[in-house]
Amino acid sequence: MFVDRHDAGVRLGQRLAGLVTDEDVVVLGLPRGGVSVAFEVAQALGAPLDVIVVRKLGVPFQPELGFGAVGEGGVRVINADVVRLADVTREEMAAVEERERAEVLRRVRRFRGDRASVDLAGRTVIVVDDGIATGSTARAACRVARAREAARVILAVPVGTPDTIAGLREDVDEVICLETPTVLWGIGTWYVDFTQAADERVVELLQWAASPCAEGAVPAKERAVKSDSPEPVDEVTVDAGPVRLTGQLVIPEGAAGVVVFVHGSGSSRHSPRNRYVASVLNRAGLGTLLFDLLTVEEEYDRGNVFDIELLAGRLAQVTNRLGDQPWAAVLPVGYFGAGTGAAAALWAAAEPGNTVAAVVSRGGRPDLAGARLAAVRAATLLIVGDRDELVLDLNQAAQERLTCENRLEIIPDATYLFEEPGALETVADLARNWFADHFNRTRVG
Numbered sequence: 049m050f051v052d053r054h055d056a057g058v059r060l061g062q063r064l065a066g067l068v069t070d071e072d073v074v075v076l077g078l079p080r081g082g083v084s085v086a087f088e089v090a091q092a093l094g095a096p097l098d099v100i101v102v103r104k105l106g107v108p109f110q111p112e113l114g115f116g117a118v119g120e121g122g123v124r125v126i127n128a129d130v131v132r133l134a135d136v137t138r139e140e141m142a143a144v145e146e147r148e149r150a151e152v153l154r155r156v157r158r159f160r161g162d163r164a165s166v167d168l169a170g171r172t173v174i175v176v177d178d179g180i181a182t183g184s185t186a187r188a189a190c191r192v193a194r195a196r197e198a199a200r201v202i203l204a205v206p207v208g209t210p211d212t213i214a215g216l217r218e219d220v221d222e223v224i225c226l227e228t229p230t231v232l233w234g235i236g237t238w239y240v241d242f243t244q245a246a247d248e249r250v251v252e253l254l255q256w257a258a259s260p261c262a263e264g265a266v267p268a269k270e271r272a273v274k275s276d277s278p279e280p281v282d283e284v285t286v287d288a289g290p291v292r293l294t295g296q297l298v299i300p301e302g303a304a305g306v307v308v309f310v311h312g313s314g315s316s317r318h319s320p321r322n323r324y325v326a327s328v329l330n331r332a333g334l335g336t337l338l339f340d341l342l343t344v345e346e347e348y349d350r351g352n353v354f355d356i357e358l359l360a361g362r363l364a365q366v367t368n369r370l371g372d373q374p375w376a377a378v379l380p381v382g383y384f385g386a387g388t389g390a391a392a393a394l395w396a397a398a399e400p401g402n403t404v405a406a407v408v409s410r411g412g413r414p415d416l417a418g419a420r421l422a423a424v425r426a427a428t429l430l431i432v433g434d435r436d437e438l439v440l441d442l443n444q445a446a447q448e449r450l451t452c453e454n455r456l457e458i459i460p461d462a463t464y465l466f467e468e469p470g471a472l473e474t475v476a477d478l479a480r481n482w483f484a485d486h487f488n489r490t491r492v493g
Contacts, residue, residue: 056206057088080245086176097257103148117188179235180208295339305487306335310389328476359392391416398423406486414446433462
């Protein structure tokens with residue numbers, strides 16, 4: 049089971065990173081949910097991202113049952129078995145098709161705006177969705193890619209049945225599917241959080257990826273320097289006992305400090321939310337280190353995600369590695385934690401000898417730091433959405449145990465992921481100001 053589409057995309061990206069060696073790769077996401085998965089795949093491969101619009105043709109008296117699909121470029125796929133069993137007439141088929149073709153055009157304008165579609169001619173195209181049920185829309189999407197002269201088409205999904213996957217192989221060069229249950233029972237049953245993605249979210253992800261899309265696919269040797277940030281990215285590794293951890297470091301010229309991102313459950317250094325916040329900090333002259341404290345194998349054991357002592361110990365090792373860099377001797381360090389990562393950040397900040405200047409928690413679980421909260425010396429900002437009621441209560445209780453300088457910011461109408469319009473921007477602005485202020489105090493002191 050996947051935590052959410054972000055988690056599914058990260059896992060799918062990790063699988064594809066070891067299989068797809070082509071340099072000229074384009075990732076296409078099926079809206080809406082498939083784009084969230086595709087974004088993570090594109091980040092993992094350092095490839096451009098675009099949307100591929102396909103609409104299911106639903107049986108008139110049972111719209112959820114698809115008798116086919118239509119897509120960009122006039123592509124049309126019909127499932128003759130469904131047409132026969134549902135006794136759909138030609139007139140009914142034509143009426144549904146006309147309506148859905150109009151919707152295809154509307155969605156293309158909505159999602160792409162004024163941007164041109166990415167050129168697929170002669171390239172390897174990876175078509176991504178959040179799961180496959182009947183396969184009609186996925187088949188249509190792959191045919192759209194073929195019609196646009198893709199040299200190779202790969203279908204990549206988190207979950208689908210073996211029979212459906214087998215039936216799609218005739219339309220693609222390869223199918224990558226992480227989970228293949230004999231009985232699906234619906235794609236949503238394979239996700240803890242399968243909240244419907246909004247159009248605005250699709251547009252936002254495509255805009256974040258717009259620069260790579262405009263520049264074209266990224267050669268493998270250059271993938272290490274692709275980022276949401278305009279600053280160059282350095283790949284760094286830290287040996288933590290028996291494992292080697294990987295991260296992405298950005299240090300703007302004249303940086304005022306460095307913020308280490310501590311990811312929570314189901315997240316990683318590829319998280320679009322943390323990458324966005326990091327880009328805001330970079331533009332403000334703050335360095336960032338997006339780091340994974342667990343290996344891919346370790347993340348499959350959910351106990352590791354909630355082992356705060358383990359995560360805090362790893363964070364301390366990463367912080368010490370930063371301190372070994374010549375430029376780091378004069379730069380203050382901060383922690384930005386999300387979910388269980390916030391607890392790890394506060395636990396580490398409470399350790400004797402830890403000189404971290406400031407901590408920011410985004411929708412975090414500071415309560416999991418337990419008795420360590422009273423020992424935290426770093427100035428701490430807790431940010432919670434007011435519609436995330438359980439986590440808000442936990443943050444209020446945790447704040448009462450803090451003895452350091454602290455503040456609780458409650459974002460109106462925001463939920464756990466801060467996906468509401470303007471919510472994540474507010475989080476980024478609050479974090480930027482908090483770190484900039486306390487880094488300045490540390491340097492002056």
